[in-house]
Amino acid sequence: MADVSKLTPGQKVLMQGNEAIARGALEAGVSLAAAYPGNPSSEILQTLADSARSAGIYVEWSTNEKVALESAAAASYAGLRGMASMKQNGVNVAQDFICNLTISGTKGGLVLVTCDDPSGVSSTNEQDARFIARVACLPLLEPATPAECLKMTKLAFELSEEIGNLVVLRGLARLSHTRAGVTPGPLPESKRQPHWDPKERWFTIPVVPRHQVMLDKLAQAGELMTAAGVNYYDGPVRPELLVIASGSSRLYADEARRLVKATERVGILHMGATWPLDQELILEHLARADKILFAEEVDPHLESGVKSIYAQHVRELGLKDFYGQETGHKPPTGELSPSRVAAALADILGLSWQEADPAYLAKAKAAQALVAPRQVGFCPGCPHRASYWSIKQVLSADGREGIVSGDIGCYTMGVLPTGYQRVNAVHCMGSGPGIASGLGKLRSQGFDQPVISVVGDSTFFHAALPALVNARWNNSDYVLVVLDNSATAMTGFQPHPGTGATAMGQAGTVVDVEQICAGLGLPYTVLDPYDLEATQEALYDALQIGGGLRVLIFRRACALVQNKQGGHPWRMSVDPELCRGEECGCDRFCTRVFRCPGLVFDQATGKTVLDEVVCVGCGVCAQICPAGAIKARPKEATA
């Protein structure tokens, strides 16, 4: 990411939504920013980290999202401005703190950014995190463009400081990763001196009167957001159809009315502030239209809120037709798109509209039969491929129908063919060891299958620790495999406690997985997953022992990290004389099952060939070929 503190105020630049949020925080005078990496939010903190030295602020990758928000709240209590950014899942992790923080309140401006991921492009779910605004009675802002990301981030800080509570800014994956013109403003000239007046105390009791204070703050926020002008109407005075929209859907609705040639018939109420809803503005526009469509992602947040306001005012407003999720004009799942909104407009207004000529569409669709799906998989040389290979082989040899409890990271792909579909369950960060802990206690109920929990090194620190303490305490019986690739690889190689590096590039303290295991009294062994024989022997033995929690640490740096650090040791080749191809008793183990993209099954010769451009030289496939046709020679010797 770039250092966004060095931009020239007033000079328009092409900026990503996430970068614009970072710049907005700097312009608002943020002093502490914290996050746990998670796409699509990761670039916000990375940008701030890369700008931290020149901006003179403190930026950290925290162990998890709850800790990140707590750190940011500390800045607030010291009178500074703080920000925590996270993906939608992170809001769940931080929720317990949020629901108490909102009652105790804040001092310096405090902002929570959630980047939601409709369609789950880089997530295990497509949860709409706007729920947190309703649950915790927090003001909610939803930008639609990178320029609005900057503007609304600044507004969020001012608003938070004005009302004395956390403010939520909600981005979307498309917006996070959209680049558009942004004109930066000036950075603050002075810095605040942090101080916590010992007479100031922040807690939630007595609960009922404090709850009322929280509601009063929300009402005050509503008035301030109205005054800020982040909600506005664009269209004819009395539209035939009113679209109430937020986020990227505002732009989709605008384009859709041009697509169906109905700009004179359709008005758009752009909602930049979506909690609390501006009741006066909504009533004013409901009175001017008889048909109302909602455009938003993913849940019917505006739809239910507006309908609730309408229900209270139905006598003065008269009968209206509402279109949205309830009527099928907005999908209940997945992203919205200009075409989807156009189809809804056409249906409601009785217009004929089609994306393209049906004959062309039919032809283009038929041609898709040629297009093989592009399945995602572990990178060439990925240690996870080797780890899952060993897990698969050992569970097969063990023969007791062992179960693998998965977790969140690149290794989540263990559910796919690239990980031999050997993972039986994946949910959220740290849930793998928790589920394994429960399975390991079902022995008393007759459960006799072996249990493996796989957890990445970053996930280990994020949320696995309490489950491990639980398993140790209650003597649960399973094998924990730490897939330690020395990076938070899935989200862009951010450091974590085990690496000891920090967000700002300074040396932190290495928090050692082995020492934690030793401290918990857990037996552990460190293995190199590239060494299949030693790994499989250790895993097999660990499964046979039983009787408690034991740990295997599969340690090998992420293949992409190794590539940057001088590469892998081997030069690989396939001996066509030895490769038996289709005739092999292994039934094409290497290409069909092992599935490294460096190995290609050549249809013409019926044998395996090596793609030297793709192969990085990890040497693992040489260990699986029963014919010994795959050769690994040290790179130095062949150079």
Add this chain to the structure above:
Amino acid sequence: MKALKYDPLDIVVTGVGGQGNVLASQVLGLALLTAGYEVTVGETYGLSQRGGSVTSQVRVSSGPVLGPMMPGHRATAIVSLEPLEALRLIGDYGHPGVVVLTNDRPLRPLGVLAGEQLYPEPAELKATLEGLCAKLCWLPATAAALELGNHILANVVLLGALCGLDLLPIGADEVEAALGEMFPETKMTPNREALAKGLALVREV
């Protein structure tokens, strides 16, 4: 500011993770923003380094700010770093008037490497693409990049080729200036050569 021949001008840039299509779309977006147009570059990634399809959308207008997602079947051009990806994207963005500019070098999906699926013969793929667009530029971008010393330059070769078609309101000089904003001068020589190579290739089509 030159009037846009197509307004909105919608260019899909696609390929496989790691081929540099996100960078190509950023360069194009920066060049067009500098020239004074409203630009929105929508990027989709998350599994970009793990063999998945990666697409960015460069949207340009002289008027309203556009959203990060194009409407279906209205792209002005599809620029693809991999020929099968060009056909995949035609399924979403193609129409009889679309211009397709693609690298001819296949990158086989995992299922094809595993011998479970087939990758179409180049001639069949090319003919199918030709039947679904107004103009096909089937270019040896990777081969050209390798001649310049690095396969990764295929994205800049294709940008050069795009400049040689009468679609953009800017030329190769503006794209070169945008590249100069993103790369140190020491790396600009191969980039300039790649742009020139792309321009030359498309003139042969």
